[in-house]
Amino acid sequence: MSDLLSVQNLSRQFPGVRALDDVSLAVAKGELVAVIGENGAGKSTLMKILAGLQSPDRGQIQFEGRAVSLAGVQHAQSLGIALIHQELVLADNLDAAGNVFLGREPRKGIFIRHEVMRQRAQVLLDQLGSGFSATTPVADLSLGQRQLVEIAKALSLDAKLVIMDEPTSSLSLRETETLFRVIADLRSRGLSILYISHRLGEVKQLADRVVALRDGRNAGGLAREEITHDAMVRLMVGRDLSGARPLEARPPGEVVLEVKSLRTRAFPANPLTFHVCRGEMVGLAGLVGAGRTEVLRALFGVEPPLAGEVRVAGQLLPARHPDQAVAAGLALVPEDRKTLGVFLEESVQWNVALTTLARDAKAGIFVNEQAGFTLTEDLSQQLRIKAASPDTLVGTLSGGNQQKVVLGKWLALAPKVLLLDEPTRGIDVGAKAEIYQLMEKLTAEGMAVLFASSEMEEVLAMSDRVLVMHEGRLSGELSRAEATEESIMELATGITAPKRSLN
Amino acid sequence: MKKNLGISLLLLLVCVVTALVNPNFLIPYNAENLVNWVSLYAIIGVAVTFVIITGGIDLSIGSVVGLVGTVLGWLLVEKGWPVPLALMATVALSASIGLVHGLLITKVKLQPFVVTLCGLLIYRGVARWLVHDGTLGFGTAYDGLRWFANGRIAIPFLGDYRFPAPLIILAVIAGLAAVFLNKTVWGRHLFALGRSEEAARYSGIRTDRLVILSYVLCSTVAGIGGILFALDVNTVQPASQGNFYELYAIAAAVLGGCSLRGGEGSVVGVLIGTALIRVLLNAINILGIATQLEFVVLGMVILMGAVADDYLRRNRSRRQLKRATPTG
Numbered sequence: 001m002s003d004l005l006s007v008q009n010l011s012r013q014f015p016g017v018r019a020l021d022d023v024s025l026a027v028a029k030g031e032l033v034a035v036i037g038e039n040g041a042g043k044s045t046l047m048k049i050l051a052g053l054q055s056p057d058r059g060q061i062q063f064e065g066r067a068v069s070l071a072g073v074q075h076a077q078s079l080g081i082a083l084i085h086q087e088l089v090l091a092d093n094l095d096a097a098g099n100v101f102l103g104r105e106p107r108k109g110i111f112i113r114h115e116v117m118r119q120r121a122q123v124l125l126d127q128l129g130s131g132f133s134a135t136t137p138v139a140d141l142s143l144g145q146r147q148l149v150e151i152a153k154a155l156s157l158d159a160k161l162v163i164m165d166e167p168t169s170s171l172s173l174r175e176t177e178t179l180f181r182v183i184a185d186l187r188s189r190g191l192s193i194l195y196i197s198h199r200l201g202e203v204k205q206l207a208d209r210v211v212a213l214r215d216g217r218n219a220g221g222l223a224r225e226e227i228t229h230d231a232m233v234r235l236m237v238g239r240d241l242s243g244a245r246p247l248e249a250r251p252p253g254e255v256v257l258e259v260k261s262l263r264t265r266a267f268p269a270n271p272l273t274f275h276v277c278r279g280e281m282v283g284l285a286g287l288v289g290a291g292r293t294e295v296l297r298a299l300f301g302v303e304p305p306l307a308g309e310v311r312v313a314g315q316l317l318p319a320r321h322p323d324q325a326v327a328a329g330l331a332l333v334p335e336d337r338k339t340l341g342v343f344l345e346e347s348v349q350w351n352v353a354l355t356t357l358a359r360d361a362k363a364g365i366f367v368n369e370q371a372g373f374t375l376t377e378d379l380s381q382q383l384r385i386k387a388a389s390p391d392t393l394v395g396t397l398s399g400g401n402q403q404k405v406v407l408g409k410w411l412a413l414a415p416k417v418l419l420l421d422e423p424t425r426g427i428d429v430g431a432k433a434e435i436y437q438l439m440e441k442l443t444a445e446g447m448a449v450l451f452a453s454s455e456m457e458e459v460l461a462m463s464d465r466v467l468v469m470h471e472g473r474l475s476g477e478l479s480r481a482e483a484t485e486e487s488i489m490e491l492a493t494g495i496t497a498p499k500r501s502l503n
Numbered sequence: 504m505k506k507n508l509g510i511s512l513l514l515l516l517v518c519v520v521t522a523l524v525n526p527n528f529l530i531p532y533n534a535e536n537l538v539n540w541v542s543l544y545a546i547i548g549v550a551v552t553f554v555i556i557t558g559g560i561d562l563s564i565g566s567v568v569g570l571v572g573t574v575l576g577w578l579l580v581e582k583g584w585p586v587p588l589a590l591m592a593t594v595a596l597s598a599s600i601g602l603v604h605g606l607l608i609t610k611v612k613l614q615p616f617v618v619t620l621c622g623l624l625i626y627r628g629v630a631r632w633l634v635h636d637g638t639l640g641f642g643t644a645y646d647g648l649r650w651f652a653n654g655r656i657a658i659p660f661l662g663d664y665r666f667p668a669p670l671i672i673l674a675v676i677a678g679l680a681a682v683f684l685n686k687t688v689w690g691r692h693l694f695a696l697g698r699s700e701e702a703a704r705y706s707g708i709r710t711d712r713l714v715i716l717s718y719v720l721c722s723t724v725a726g727i728g729g730i731l732f733a734l735d736v737n738t739v740q741p742a743s744q745g746n747f748y749e750l751y752a753i754a755a756a757v758l759g760g761c762s763l764r765g766g767e768g769s770v771v772g773v774l775i776g777t778a779l780i781r782v783l784l785n786a787i788n789i790l791g792i793a794t795q796l797e798f799v800v801l802g803m804v805i806l807m808g809a810v811a812d813d814y815l816r817r818n819r820s821r822r823q824l825k826r827a828t829p830t831g
Contacts, residue, residue: 302705326707340705343698345766354695354706357688365687409706 004029004192010059012045019045021216032193034203037213038428043196047163051083052076082154083163090138097121097134100153124152128182144175163194172288200232212236253278256448257417262308266294267472276448283463284452286492290469292452296419300332301325313416329416333406341406344395348387349376351394352408379408400431420451456485468492506760507772514779521786531663537785542669543731545777548755549680550724552773553717555756556697558765559615563622564725564752568745571726572733573630576639597726598719605715630741640738652734681770697765758808
């Protein structure tokens, strides 16, 4: 099998950092090669170079046997390399067809031939089994459907190599399955795929070969039969990570968070009743759109519930506004860290001390910078926030450290109940383990923790008890012993477990 | 402080050049008047800073200045109200205008631009209707009160140079505003809200109350400015009093480093920005440049300021990026 793409000794220096150092890689026709590595390992830089977004300092790229120097995205596209971004970049005011052919619309003079464009787009979307019309506005499409639009676009470009950057990071399980079907289909047509993912489970499922990067260098590769979870982690972090904690659930303490007949705005017909105990970690599982985020938002008062009773350590809520929830001892680590969790343009201290300004104020109204500094130093040490100083801007920190800043902001208040929404989304393996340890520690110290997660491994590894949601209602509750991938899926889909074979 | 360095240097440059070309720039009469005007305009500049920091805007400031001046004259001259009562009534009027703005923006969820644009039209119209578009003169009966708007205090050892009284009022207002914004919990929360209203809400900050507070502060301070402007000119024409002043205020804030996206701004910057605008207009006047060109000059300077600011910002973030590790 001749290589479609071959990369030799690629290097790229950024001031102060060598993002890529002598990286080599090959992809054969029809092959799916997964690139794994922690954040900062050089994956994104590699992808950007291959997509023509950045140029390498040194090294060679051969595509279809010819040496190429990729000058810009359009050049890469014309050769047959398409990048599907992690954060999808579509114009959501246009319809699907308009996006597939954006910039390359079939025309007659200055006019777009809408009907031709629509038909062509529909053919591509149908091939992908998309099940929606090419005239659907992108704004009305789910994230998974938008991804199909991106893939249709790649097909319309006649791509030979499709680069997928964390394609499943915002997809529900069902959408992920659709994507995997599409990937299988693309490969059967002879397309090659370069697949970047943090999710080792899916890499294991999909990849013909794994290439690991660490600190900008090749850290080794694995052939199909060598791919195991542990082997991948070893390559990525260069050491073994201790796995999940033992199987027994902790004996729960008294009830701290009690929720009765809570009706959220998104699902007013479904009253929810559940509780979380002191020193207990409860996982909230379900497909994307099942209403998990809405429950957390309702509890925290971001989107006050329509009805229901919430008690935190006996104190009656529901909160009409987050400050009431905070006062009652609730804290929420939101899913969308960059826009809701932290202030990227401000310093670590500014962010961490934000929740305690009023408590620590001098004369009741003046900001106490000294208290903020001490607090930040303490929490930075406790949470191992890797920042040069409390003045470092949060926007320059890695995802894992940003998440620790969000946690620090709340831990400063010593909340009774910690709500977490996708606590490790977009965080690399090493930092993930640290966040898990932290959640463990807080629970062990008596905090009640309720976390929503789309990652099955996370739910299974961390939860003392699992609440499963399906289309806005609680479809079931599983003890730690009862919780398995199958039992959760069964409840999450509202039907019997689907066949898990995807290849 | 570093942020205001460029505009401070520009201000100095314009002053030096103007003084060299025409020494009249520095004579007591011109200097005192200039500082007097800077003080008055800086007050409404500080006013709009509160809402710009939240990411909002107030287009009604000029009309509030007009309405407050008209109402003050009407209460004093036509209705014969005692001075303290009339002052309190006008300040209360401006505060309630801000309250209405804040409520419409937070509770009805209208855009600040729309709300205050309607305000601009409505208050101007009310002012004109109130006195049937007539001119209101304070006459000589209120010269004591007028001292606050154009009084002069002799300064020992400085010969003919006297200290304009409005500068004291500005110093008090600017000082309080600076302390409020930079030192208090509310000020910090206001900046947080300006950076991201949602993220502030998710941090347990009562964003609605803060937005309302910022509009109340804005209109109240603008109203105080309106009182002084009216006393300064002594005859109020409701159709023209304060026209376009919102634009001077916003321009000063932008020159002084406020971001219309919210979350950034400083009182010192606004003071320097106002000074630059007034000095430029004064320079155009005494250097004999056609006064028809004054808006052109003003527009160009603000544009240059915005471009320079953007350039510096990019440079800064690029430098920060270089220092940080690129991800992935």
